[in-house]
Amino acid sequence: MHDVPSLVAQAREGRPRAVARLISLVEGASPQLREVMAALAPLTGHAYVVGLTGSPGVGKSTSTSALVTAYRRAGKRVGVLAVDPSSPFSGGALLGDRIRMADHASDPGVYIRSMATRGHLGGLAWAAPQAIRVLDAAGCDVVLVETVGVGQSEVEIASQADTSVVLLAPGMGDGIQAAKAGILEIGDVYVVNKADRDGADSTVRELNHMLGLGESRGPGDWRPPIVKTVASRAEGVDEVVEALEKHRAWMEERGVLAERRAARAAREVETIAVTALRERIADLRGDQRLGVLADRVASGSLDPYAAADELVSGLTQG
Structure with missing residues (x-):
């Protein structure tokens, strides 16, 4: 049995081992989970949660890593939760991500965790919000939730985030994929990564067109921006951060952020x-x-x- 008050106090100090233990209690649906959540509840509500989603091959991990660098430059503490709804092995499927994230591994202001939902009842809806709460209580200013699986998990990740980023890349038939997966309903910010490749402009045009088709926005409604990036060279990443900050400000101004968080709590x-x-x-x-x-x-x-x-x-x- 863990000493929960002491674990929570250590997590507040940003001690990675304490944060890791708390997330393990969440993943394993520990009998101590109620005690953990009761202790964390008053310490949460500070972190801005950004969901990153997109098909394999679009450069999610590289983009996540570049965003971490940008937020760290701005002096923010960052938590990264890479969720794999399909993998029965926590961490196993994420070796590549770990290598790409190695730049941040020794930075005490960054906490990176890969998490398999392991087929728990409720899957993501069960484990992710509680893991996010651990990172929030541990003092993260921004929590990036990256999905590794594809399909339904994309839409589920969007329901866990304050702002959802959909990543696409040219030459992957992504327009069709996006329409199929219902991804066009969930994005608050769209990023066309690998924009140095042929076809980047036509991907942006196609995306603009498809977003326009589904548009029933009134004046003052949020229109998702499309940002071009080359994440491997950190190009366009500051523009992504700027788009995220604009969306956050827009939500706060209209009470949308509080609504989204209340809806998330209701689902949980x-x-x-x-x-x-x-x-x-x-x-x-x-x-x-x-x-x-x-x-x-x-x-x-x-x-x-x-x-x-x-x-x-x-x-x-x-």
């Missing part, structure tokens, strides 16, 4: 509640209450909805 509470109920229902498998209700449904003397209502009211009272 719901996930925890549903997970707890599922566990209790699973415990009931051998319980006669469920057996009796199932017999009545099978014989036609009770309908399944009435049986479910009875089961839920029994669970919430019991």
